[in-house]
Each structure stands twice: as C-alpha cells, then as structure tokens.
Amino acid sequence: MIELRNVHKSFGAVEVLKGISASVEKSEVVCIIGPSGSGKSTILRCINGLESYDAGDILVEGTRVESKAASIVAIRTQVSMVFQRFNLFPHRTAIENVVEGPIYVKKAPPAEALERGRALLAQVGLSDKANAYPAQLSGGQQQRVAIARALAMQPRAILFDEPTSALDPELVGDVLGVMRKLADDGMTMVVVTHEMGFAREVADRVLFIDGGVIVEQGAAKSLLDQPQHARTQDFLRRVLHPL
Amino acid sequence: MQKFLADASEFFPILLQGVGLTILVTVGSLVLSTILGLVWAMMRVSGIRVLSGVSAGLINLIRGIPIIVLLFYLYFVMPDFGITLTALQAAILGLGIAYSAYQAENFRAGIEAIDKGQIEAAQTIGMGWWLTMRRVVLPQAVRIVLPPYGNIMIMLLKDSSQASTITVAELALQGKLIASSTFKNTSVFTLVALMYLTMSIPLILLVRHLEKRASRR
Numbered sequence: 001m002i003e004l005r006n007v008h009k010s011f012g013a014v015e016v017l018k019g020i021s022a023s024v025e026k027s028e029v030v031c032i033i034g035p036s037g038s039g040k041s042t043i044l045r046c047i048n049g050l051e052s053y054d055a056g057d058i059l060v061e062g063t064r065v066e067s068k069a070a071s072i073v074a075i076r077t078q079v080s081m082v083f084q085r086f087n088l089f090p091h092r093t094a095i096e097n098v099v100e101g102p103i104y105v106k107k108a109p110p111a112e113a114l115e116r117g118r119a120l121l122a123q124v125g126l127s128d129k130a131n132a133y134p135a136q137l138s139g140g141q142q143q144r145v146a147i148a149r150a151l152a153m154q155p156r157a158i159l160f161d162e163p164t165s166a167l168d169p170e171l172v173g174d175v176l177g178v179m180r181k182l183a184d185d186g187m188t189m190v191v192v193t194h195e196m197g198f199a200r201e202v203a204d205r206v207l208f209i210d211g212g213v214i215v216e217q218g219a220a221k222s223l224l225d226q227p228q229h230a231r232t233q234d235f236l237r238r239v240l241h242p243l
Numbered sequence: 244m245q246k247f248l249a250d251a252s253e254f255f256p257i258l259l260q261g262v263g264l265t266i267l268v269t270v271g272s273l274v275l276s277t278i279l280g281l282v283w284a285m286m287r288v289s290g291i292r293v294l295s296g297v298s299a300g301l302i303n304l305i306r307g308i309p310i311i312v313l314l315f316y317l318y319f320v321m322p323d324f325g326i327t328l329t330a331l332q333a334a335i336l337g338l339g340i341a342y343s344a345y346q347a348e349n350f351r352a353g354i355e356a357i358d359k360g361q362i363e364a365a366q367t368i369g370m371g372w373w374l375t376m377r378r379v380v381l382p383q384a385v386r387i388v389l390p391p392y393g394n395i396m397i398m399l400l401k402d403s404s405q406a407s408t409i410t411v412a413e414l415a416l417q418g419k420l421i422a423s424s425t426f427k428n429t430s431v432f433t434l435v436a437l438m439y440l441t442m443s444i445p446l447i448l449l450v451r452h453l454e455k456r457a458s459r460r
Binding site: 073074080089101105106153 | 358360361364365366367369370371374378379382383
C-alpha cells in the first residue's frame with residue numbers, strides 16, 4: 001500500500017536519505033527505529049508530501065507522491081499523520097479539532113461529522129473532554145485528540161512521528177494503548193518511535209535506520225532480540241541499557 | 244481660562260465640522276489600508292517568488308515616500324496624467340496606500356508567528372493553502388495582530404491632519420483657518436489638540452484592552 005523505491009533526499013549539502021527502499025502492506029504495523037538525525041522522520045514527511053524528495057519514487061496505493069502536485073490532497077486524506085508535538089489547533093476545542101477535516105476538506109454534513117467525532121473521542125477515552133481547548137489538556141490527552149483527528153479523515157494508513165517523545169513518562173502508556181487498539185483493528189501504521197516495548201509487541205516489522213540507509217529490517221521480535229548488524233546491536237544496547 | 248472658554252464655545256461648532264472630515268478620512272483610509280495591507284501580506288507569504296518579490300518591492304517603495312509627498316503626487320501630479328481626484332478622494336487614497344505598508348508588515352508578522360507545525364497539521368488533513376489560511380492561520384493571527392492594529396489606528400487618526408495640505412477642510416485645517424483670521428492661536432490650537440486627544444483616548448483604551456486580552460493566552 002505504501003512503497004518507497006530508492007528514495008534520496010538532501011537538505012542543502014547534507015544527504016539525509018541515501019536510497020531508501022521499503023514497502024508497507026495493508027494492515028501492517030511497521031516501526032522505524034534509529035538514532036536521532038538518521039532520517040526517520042524525514043521518511044514519514046516524504047510519504048505525506050510535507051517534504052519533497054530528490055530521487056526515487058514513493059507510491060501510495062499506486063499513486064506517486066509529489067508534494068507540489070494537486071494529487072497530494074487526495075493522498076493526504078488517505079494517509080494521516082500524527083506529530084511529536086501534537087500540533088492541535090489551539091483556537092479550537094477537542095471536538096472542533098477532530099471535525100475540522102471532515103467538515104471543511106471532505107465536506108461532510110456537520111451533524112454527521114460531529115456524531116462521528118464524538119465517537120472517535122470516546123474511542124481514545126476522551127468523551128468528557130470534547131469541549132476542552134488543547135491548552136486545558138495534558139500532553140497525553142492532546143496526543144489522543146490528535147490521533148482522533150487523524151482517524152476522522154478515515155485514512156487507510158496513519159504515520160506516527162515519535163508520538164510519545166514529548167510526553168511525560170506516566171502519560172506514554174495511554175497513547176500507546178490507543179495505538180495498540182488501532183493496530184488490533186487492522187489499521188496500517190508506520191511508527192517512528194523509541195518505544196522498543198511497543199515495537200516488540202505491536203509491530204509486525206521493524207526497520208533500523210542509521211545514516212540515511214536501512215541498516216537492517218525484519219520481523220519485530222527477531223530484529224529486536226537478535227540484531228544481526230553491529231550498528232543495530234550497538235544502538236539497541238544504548239537504548240535498552242543507557243547506563 | 245475664562246477667555247479660552249468663551250473662544251472655545253465660539254469656535255467649537257466650526258471645528259466640529261472639521262472633525263466630521265477627520266473621521267471620514269481616518270475611517271476611509273483605515274479600511275483601504277487594511278484591504279491593501281492584507282493583499283500585500285498574502286502575496287508576501289504566498290510562497291510564490293514573483294508575488295512576494297512584487298509585494299516586498301511595493302512595501303519598500305511606499306515606506307520610502309513621505310505621506311505628504313504621496314498626497315501632493317495624487318492631488319497635484321495625477322491630473323497631468325488625466326486622473327483628477329477630489330481633495331477628499333486623494334487624501335483617503337494617499338493615506339490608505341501609505342499605511343498599507345505598515346498594515347502589511349503587521350499582518351505578515353502575525354501570520355509568520357503561527358507555529359509551522361500548525362500549518363503542517365492542516366496540510367496533513369488535506370487542507371490547501373487558502374483553507375489553511377482561512378481556518379488555521381488567520382484566526383490565530385488576528386489575536387496577535389490586533390494590538391498593533393490599534394496603534395496604527397491612532398497614528399492614522401493623527402496623520403489624517405496631513406490631508407490639510409491638499410485642502411481637505413478637516414480639523415487641523417479648520418483650526419488653521421480660524422487662527423489665521425482671528426489671531427487667537429493659543430485658544431484655537433489648544434482646542435484642536437484637545438479634540439484630537441478626545442478622539443484618541445477611546446482608541447488608546449481599546450489598544451490597552453486588546454493587549455491585555457492577547458497576553459492572557
């Protein structure tokens with residue numbers, strides 16, 4: 001459903017993606033791990049057309065992603081994104097954030113969109129916060145609203161860009177719980193994360209990226225438990241045993 | 244003091260006619276400068292190089308010309324090109340154009356203050372440029388832009404007196420005419436100053452209110 005073929009991307013003189021090829025099947029959960037600055041987030045941003053890429057192809061359901069083309073809108077309504085810093089609209093309440101896309105982009109009837117929006121907020125455990133503004137919510141609650149906002153577009157896949165990295169540790173579980181439920185329901189997900197426990201339990205496959213290339217990829221458990229490559233071993237040791 | 248009060252009651256009604264024109268010039272050029280300023284600001288942040296270049300050039304051109312010269316140009320030079328404006332039209336047009344540069348810079352600052360993540364979030368739910376502006380950027384930018392906008396209103400009210408140089412009989416010119424025919428400079432110009440102040444004070448209070456409201460968030 002999502003396919004990357006030999007994707008290259010540079011910021012100025014720095015090449016951050018040096019030929020990435022990967023694919024994500026329907027209902028698959030793929031976690032991307034790797035050190036900061038390795039190009040993990042850039043991959044997600046290229047899939048969504050937030051960044052353009054210099055060479056190679058990214059295909060979503062067979063359509064080539066081009067960030068400046070008109071077709072990008074259709075791709076974005078199929079592939080939603082959840083950000084590290086939530087990026088909720090601060091001047092709108094939780095429910096307004098959720099129904100913004102359905103009403104103004106998909107032109108859904110407001111009453112219908114609101115009803116669905118409330119159901120989605122219930123799904124992420126925030127029925128009672130529908131009328132709260134983002135500033136009145138905790139980080140974990142904001143991120144769950146952001147997930148509901150992404151779901152409201154009825155996407156075929158969701159890209160998560162370090163969804164728990166900006167959260168206080170005790171709030172991480174709520175967000176991961178919502179994501180796990182989504183995975184169980186068959187949502188296609190690409191997750192850039194440092195949560196190795198989540199990757200091990202929820203992901204089907206894990207990609208380890210370093211220096212702009214995929215160093216190693218494979219089934220989640222085998223890659224995390226028996227990494228083959230020295231760089232993967234070194235990275236996992238640092239993440240799992242920082243002391 | 245007694246003398247001033249006597250003069251004031253005599254000149255006040257005449258000056259009040261000037262106040263009408265002062266308000267007309269101020270409001271007219273405020274509306275015009277707001278619309279033009281929005282257009283320049285939108286061009287500037289459009290991401291289209293030609294549009295932002297033209298806008299930046301225009302803003303610098305307008306900023307670099309004194310208001311009084313702009314007014315002279317519109318009122319005295321344009322007739323040479325076959326375009327004749329009344330003094331009032333020239334005043335509103337001139338002040339509107341002059342202030343559009345400041346309005347544009349204020350609007351641009353407000354728009355650029357919006358977190359880039361907001362714009363990306365809007366894009367990822369499929370919003371185009373215009374929808375992102377209308378639903379996400381502008382509603383937030385308004386809060387940032389309003390206090391400086393109030394200051395621009397106050398400056399514009401005072402600068403409307405420059406319309407007197409092209410014969411618009413607003414408050415300043417009425418005052419000057421009375422003063423030169425009665426030689427009661429002190430009374431007349433004190434009264435004129437007080438009348439400008441009276442019109443400014445509500446605006447000053449409005450700005451203070453807007454600043455308080457903006458800082459609350």
